[in-house]
Amino acid sequence: MYQLRRMIDTARPNIRVIRAGPLSLVQDRGRVGYQRLGVSVSGAADIDALDIGNLLVGNGPKAASLEVTLGGLVIEFSKPTVFALTGADTNATLDEVPVGVNISYFAHPYSRLELGMASQGLRSYVAIAGGIEVSETLGSRSTHLASAIGGIDGRALADGDVLDLGEPEQDPVSGRLFPIEKENLASDPLSIRVILGPQDDEFTTRGIDTLLGSEYTVSDQSNRQGLRLDGPTIESKTGSYDIVSDAVVNGSIQVPGDGKPIILLADRQTTGGYAKIATVATVDQPKLGQAPPGATIMFKLISVEESQKLLSTHRRRFEEVELVRIVEPISLHVDGARVDLGVAENNGMRLAEVEGVNYPILVEEYTPAD
């Protein structure tokens, strides 16, 4: 068996999909520049999680990852590589050893990464050093299912797929950590900041007050195109909610004839014919990509200027990634090699470090020194 594996080892690094799960897609930051031709932007529904994953494994911002809805993905790495999981926690394991979110780990050839059920969120991202190297379509690798563009022939991952990995832009480093912000963990209801318009003048003052003062629930009719919300109906001035079709953006809150708002997400079409009462602040859009059916939302009005300031501050955090600090390490000698064991400071995940490479490790009992 070992001999056989050696023989095929000249192939470029790839991952094999053992089990695709309910919905796993190749996504990057989206297909920008073709909306005037009706091409949807698509891209990761949680852009923050995509970006954090790429930072952790040393990829550039354009690299593609796997977006896994509701967990359930199992993949096998063909070559030694570095990967990171971000977004929704799925109690994932690497060869049955638990791995945490927002940490980059080393993976041996033929090791298997298995994602369980998603908890605290909806979508998980698997970033791998070098990125998923499917060919670009109109400048992006993002999958748009409705128009069958991008990813693997425009479709979701299937059992048995083999996906090539790209050349890492820099030497991948394991053991990087991106601290989780407590405020970003799912709250109930989710507080979503919005800017009024562009067609808020199609609605009565009472209609706008309804949007801003009510709790809405994400319906199970939601997907990557949009979140359909259940809750109080929003009153328009004329009883009609139709406008001459015009362009929409990610986060557009359109109100169709039944008066129930729909928030448009990454896979939205480029244009729409319903009046848009408000638009979600860019900084809060990743939260929408993680909102499962049943989640509740309260909207909060802010100005364009406030919204832009919030995003600038938020993006500054992405400029530097902290390295994991192993606290109170225990040094062991195993087969002549030094092994440092410790607990990553922020996320409470356990790592083993051998000569600078970080592995997940199963610790049955751990008592830090006094």
Place this chain on the structure above:
Amino acid sequence: MAEPISNAGHSHKHPRLVPSGDSAIVIELGSEIDPSVNDRVYGLVDLIENAQIAGIVELVPTYRSLLVTYDLLVIRFGEMFDRLSDIASTPMDEVVAAVESRVVELPVVYGGEDGPDLQAVAEHAGLLVQDVIAIHSGVDYRVYMIGFAPGFPYLGGLDERIATPRLKTPRVSVPAGSVGIAESQTGVYPNASPGGWQLIGRTASKLFDVGNDEPSLITPGSRVRFVPVTSHD
């Protein structure tokens, strides 16, 4: 509070600039479907492209408005708003003069398997099949915008004599290149998709090709002319 909004009523002065979130501004040039307003939308596209404003990401022209998306980390709302206001206040005569209309000819086989609803459209109009073909192929259609799906043109200018309601039951799959009528609109499906339009013919021209840098044969602001042919060869 976001300030340039919350207007009363629908009789706005145009052009009107409104934020569409924190990363886009929509420039409204009218509130109705009107060829002269649409001309101005495409004239404005040219003017804004020529101005080469750093930070602009995309321009998305539609019937009577233009969406400008921008990178807020490069240019802030206030500055972008001012730059676009200046350009949008260019006198209408100068804007329209910049528009150039390209005509895309699409060879269409009308009727038969390619246009299974041609007979029904003729019956609805009380016309002969050949009259429907002559009327449909007798004018150039304005491409007001592209939306809904990659390369899907919203065409204007259908003769009201052949306007026909949609099918009561939409088809599960309409072949790529199908030419149809729905109410007083006509259009052509760039890709196979479900659809409820009355199909009167089909073109073999490839309307949308993702392998091409210019993927869409029909571009917004151009004109489409349907040319009757007897076979797809």
